[in-house]
Amino acid sequence: MIPLPTDQLLTIDRQHVWHPYAAMPNPLPIFPVKSAQGVYLELEDGRTLVDGMSSWWTCIHGYNHPRLNQAARDQIDRMSHVMFGGLTHQPAVQLAQRLVELTPDPLQQVFFCDSGSVSVEVAMKMAIQYWYNLGQPQKHRFLTVRGGYHGDTFDAMSVCDPVNGMHHLFNQVLRQQYFADVPQIPFWGVWDDRDIASFEKLLADNHDQIAAAIFEPVVQGAGGMRFYSPDYVRRAKELCEQYGVLLILDEIATGFGRTGKLFACEHADISPDILCIGKAISGGFMSLAATLTTPKISQVFAQGEAGVFMHGPTFMANPLACAVALESIAILESYDWQTQIQTIETQLKTGLATCRESPLVKDVRVLGAIGVVELHEPVDMAIIQSQIVDQGVWLRPFGKLLYTMPPYIIQPEELHRITTAMVALTRDGG
Numbered sequence: 001m002i003p004l005p006t007d008q009l010l011t012i013d014r015q016h017v018w019h020p021y022a023a024m025p026n027p028l029p030i031f032p033v034k035s036a037q038g039v040y041l042e043l044e045d046g047r048t049l050v051d052g053m054s055s056w057w058t059c060i061h062g063y064n065h066p067r068l069n070q071a072a073r074d075q076i077d078r079m080s081h082v083m084f085g086g087l088t089h090q091p092a093v094q095l096a097q098r099l100v101e102l103t104p105d106p107l108q109q110v111f112f113c114d115s116g117s118v119s120v121e122v123a124m125k126m127a128i129q130y131w132y133n134l135g136q137p138q139k140h141r142f143l144t145v146r147g148g149y150h151g152d153t154f155d156a157m158s159v160c161d162p163v164n165g166m167h168h169l170f171n172q173v174l175r176q177q178y179f180a181d182v183p184q185i186p187f188w189g190v191w192d193d194r195d196i197a198s199f200e201k202l203l204a205d206n207h208d209q210i211a212a213a214i215f216e217p218v219v220q221g222a223g224g225m226r227f228y229s230p231d232y233v234r235r236a237k238e239l240c241e242q243y244g245v246l247l248i249l250d251e252i253a254t255g256f257g258r259t260g261k262l263f264a265c266e267h268a269d270i271s272p273d274i275l276c277i278g279k280a281i282s283g284g285f286m287s288l289a290a291t292l293t294t295p296k297i298s299q300v301f302a303q304g305e306a307g308v309f310m311h312g313p314t315f316m317a318n319p320l321a322c323a324v325a326l327e328s329i330a331i332l333e334s335y336d337w338q339t340q341i342q343t344i345e346t347q348l349k350t351g352l353a354t355c356r357e358s359p360l361v362k363d364v365r366v367l368g369a370i371g372v373v374e375l376h377e378p379v380d381m382a383i384i385q386s387q388i389v390d391q392g393v394w395l396r397p398f399g400k401l402l403y404t405m406p407p408y409i410i411q412p413e414e415l416h417r418i419t420t421a422m423v424a425l426t427r428d429g430g
């Protein structure tokens with residue numbers, strides 16, 4: 001590949017390349033990245049930005065990590081891909097084994113897929129087929145909480161927040177699900193059972209139609225960056241058991257240490273029937289996700305009329321992605337990441353505190369390596385994105401939310417650059 005001059009690159013990009021959540025042609029500023037190293041993105045014009053986004057929360061060890069690169073090279077020289085129907089390989093088997101070891105005990109079976117949204121689809125299909133096999137085909141709907149985000153494919157969209165979610169345009173064609181109120185009690189708050197009353201009522205009234213409850217434990221990500229009480233998660237698990245409904249936890253955003261625990265369900269000391277993981281699983285290297293479940297669920301499939309689970313992505317368990325994911329987990333285990341997340345949490349709390357003084361700011365909240373500044377009004381992306389880059393950092397706000405989820409390897413002075421930029425951006429709108 002011969003590099004194009006930057007102006008030509010941007011012209012072709014504007015004409016032909018569709019970006020996420022973007023219009024065509026794209027009227028918003030866009031920044032070409034030449035390379036990335038550690039916590040830095042290097043732009044084509046030579047500027048370097050401290051990355052506060054970890055490339056949508058994936059790149060926990062930083063960019064261009066020598067160990068991840070080496071794992072990929074070693075695997076490329078053996079094979080980059082083979083189909084997974086009727087074949088298996090070292091990276092998939094070893095990764096499955098590690099995931100089973102790392103996740104809560106009853107989770108024993110791993111279904112690999114290509115992206116988070118697909119892992120959610122797989123989880124929902126598993127829950128539906130589970131009840132179908134048990135002779136209860138009417139249990140095919142889902143209970144979730146408002147304010148959630150589970151991906152952009154159809155059934156995943158159906159359990160995203162129906163009002164503020166990005167998908168209300170599609171409401172007419174989405175399956176209608178049950179939505180409990182947004183959990184109100186904050187992460188450190190004192191528990192009150194009234195917080196889960198609407199969830200309980202929906203279960204009590206509709207459990208004979210509901211296959212599973214699905215939500216993001218403790219942290220609602222792209223649906224609003226809210227942190228809520230682990231007691232909610234604990235009570236939801238009890239209620240699901242009481243009403244004979246499966247529990248699906250979506251830990252695509254929270255998995256692999258982001259909230260201070262390896263998985264956010266550990267804050268509540270519970271385990272789901274089905275767990276979705278993705279994003280940070282491969283250290284931001286390439287797309288990979290997985291849906292894990294328990295013998296209680298998986299055993300039922302062989303008994304059913306189909307005899308199998310009818311799902312199988314073409315690039316299922318891609319060896320390259322699995323090999324890199326295995327190495328990413330090994331890196332995470334090679335240092336005291338808990339202390340590192342605590343250090344980031346402490347620095348985010350002090351660094352973002354002054355944002356509260358701005359009349360533009362509604363709330364500031366921090367949990368683990370997640371720092372959120374909620375504004376009263378939505379940001380203007382046409383203006384703020386360039387202001388962010390001018391501060392020497394990379395952040396990607398959405399709606400009323402300016403937030404950071406930095407790579408875990410970030411150093412204090414680099415994180416300082418991010419918090420200083422966030423304070424400046426909220427002080428006078430940049």
Ligand SMILES: *Cc1c(COP(=O)(O)O)cnc(C)c1O
Pocket residue numbers: 115116117118120149150151152216221222250251252253278279
């Ligand atoms: C990002 C995300 C998804 C979707 O994952 P993709 O890989 O983008 O399909 C689903 N659920 C949660 C909680 C997420 O943060």
